[in-house]
Amino acid sequence: MSEENKEKIKVIDARxxxxxxxxxxxxxxxxxxxxxxxxxxxxxxxxxxxDIPMWAEKAGHEFxxxxxxxxxxxxxxxxxx
Amino acid sequence: xxxxxxxxxxxxxxxGKVEITVVDPSAYHIYQPAWLLIxxxxxxxxxxxxxxxxxxxxxxxxxxxxASRIDLNNRVVETDSAKLQYDFLxxxxxxxxxxxxVPGLEKAGxxxxxxxxxxxxxxxxxxxxxxxxxxxxxxxxxxxxxAPLEFVFLADSYFSKLGVRDKVDLSYVYPLPRPFTIQNVAxxxxxxxxQKKINMNLLFNVESIDTEKKEIRSLEGETVKYDxxxxxxxxxxxxxxxxxxxxxxxxxxxxxxxxxxxxxxDDAYAIGDATxxxxxxxGSAADFEAxxxxxxxxxxxxxxxxxxxxxxxxxxxxxxxxxxxxxxIFDYDHxxxxxPPNFACYWYKLVYNRMYWTITAKGLLPGFGV
Numbered sequence: 042m043s044e045e046n047k048e049k050i051k052v053i054d055a056r057x058x059x060x061x062x063x064x065x066x067x068x069x070x071x072x073x074x075x076x077x078x079x080x081x082x083x084x085x086x087x088x089x090x091x092d093i094p095m096w097a098e099k100a101g102h103e104f105x106x107x108x109x110x111x112x113x114x115x116x117x118x119x120x121x122x
Numbered sequence: 123x124x125x126x127x128x129x130x131x132x133x134x135x136x137x138g139k140v141e142i143t144v145v146d147p148s149a150y151h152i153y154q155p156a157w158l159l160i161x162x163x164x165x166x167x168x169x170x171x172x173x174x175x176x177x178x179x180x181x182x183x184x185x186x187x188x189a190s191r192i193d194l195n196n197r198v199v200e201t202d203s204a205k206l207q208y209d210f211l212x213x214x215x216x217x218x219x220x221x222x223x224v225p226g227l228e229k230a231g232x233x234x235x236x237x238x239x240x241x242x243x244x245x246x247x248x249x250x251x252x253x254x255x256x257x258x259x260x261x262x263x264x265x266x267x268x269a270p271l272e273f274v275f276l277a278d279s280y281f282s283k284l285g286v287r288d289k290v291d292l293s294y295v296y297p298l299p300r301p302f303t304i305q306n307v308a309x310x311x312x313x314x315x316x317q318k319k320i321n322m323n324l325l326f327n328v329e330s331i332d333t334e335k336k337e338i339r340s341l342e343g344e345t346v347k348y349d350x351x352x353x354x355x356x357x358x359x360x361x362x363x364x365x366x367x368x369x370x371x372x373x374x375x376x377x378x379x380x381x382x383x384x385x386x387x388d389d390a391y392a393i394g395d396a397t398x399x400x401x402x403x404x405g406s407a408a409d410f411e412a413x414x415x416x417x418x419x420x421x422x423x424x425x426x427x428x429x430x431x432x433x434x435x436x437x438x439x440x441x442x443x444x445x446x447x448x449x450x451i452f453d454y455d456h457x458x459x460x461x462p463p464n465f466a467c468y469w470y471k472l473v474y475n476r477m478y479w480t481i482t483a484k485g486l487l488p489g490f491g492v
Contacts, residue, residue, distance in 0.1 A: 061262055061303055065297075068297075068341065096325055100343070101343060
């Protein structure tokens with residue numbers, strides 16, 4: 042995490058948004074980002090934990106993991122292409 | 123909404139104590155679910171349109187004007203020709219297709235999201251003798267989340283009845299890892315798609331469309347070829363919402379999910395597709411919401427606290443074949459439990475297409491009594 046902290050992390054606060062809102066927010070952010078950027082989606086929707094890694098794998102991006110917080114998750118993806 | 127309030131406030135309106143005004147740029151009211159059915163000859167144009175004035179109670183004023191700006195702080199709606207002061211405002215400005223979000227989308231194919239486009243699609247289907255028919259959801263949210271599934275199911279039925287189903291390669295392209303947003307409905311839909319030999323291409327987020335090569339390309343790096351493309355466009359809110367500084371990023375109105383107040387305003391409400399609520403952009407949601415809002419405005423006029431809360435109720439049909447449908451009823455806390463596809467649901471849908479004009483549009487049974 043310490044290495045990642047030095048990198049630019051773009052946070053998308055999609056809390057309160059329901060499926061498929063957080064995934065759609067991530068896709069929108071990926072489109073606007075550069076290769077290597079890390080996007081962190083904040084989601085209170087349980088489905089995001091399943092949908093986002095699946096999408097990242099198919100789209101060729103790197104799923105970096107989930108950080109569980111009180112009432113929401115921080116889901117990180119690195120843009121790879 | 124206006125009719126329901128007008129029925130309940132008849133005496134106050136006649137006595138000049140209350141005035142209800144509907145502002146709409148169109149002189150006609152369109153039953154939008156018909157757009158999906160017209161291409162398959164299940165509904166006709168004359169069943170889908172009525173003059174707005176003919177539907178409104180006599181006690182409701184109708185201004186055929188376009189609202190250009192809403193000032194929530196000063197309680198004013200500006201139109202092309204007037205500034206209308208209000209005590210209570212209900213915003214129902216809906217959703218509209220936004221073709222500009224994806225390069226090539228507007229010219230690429232067909233859709234059933236305007237009456238004109240529905241006619242064009244009917245003609246295209248009539249002329250389609252075989253090949254790859256691709257139905258792709260290009261962006262979320264869009265009006266009537268079940269419509270793309272219904273379209274491919276209907277297309278399967280339609281070409282089967284014409285005796286050319288074996289010449290038509292049907293594909294359903296969807297941006298999520300399942301064929302519908304709600305998990306259990308997605309599982310049922312996936313089984314039906316397999317049974318009907320409709321290809322599924324999931325986690326496919328349309329990035330661009332090459333109209334010359336007839337290819338749809340995804341953000342994930344895939345390509346789907348088509349001979350006839352039916353593309354569900356992403357939607358956005360009305361211009362007046364953006365122009366008035368009310369809209370969120372997607373163009374939707376920030377709305378309290380229970381009270382239906384525009385957030386921060388107890389004298390302004392939002393209903394239907396225009397809101398940012400986590401419910402389907404579907405007519406039934408608007409009807410259930412209208413029932414809540416009309417009662418709460420009546421309460422406020424009588425000096426009472428609003429007595430109803432919207433529970434997220436939505437009810438919609440999924441036509442699974444010509445002659446077969448299932449039904450979804452759900453709310454914020456209860457997912458749908460759809461029955462197996464059956465003829466009774468299909469018949470109910472056809473009957474409701476006609477009941478809409480006499481029951482729903484005239485506000486006689488708001489929210490089916492909910």
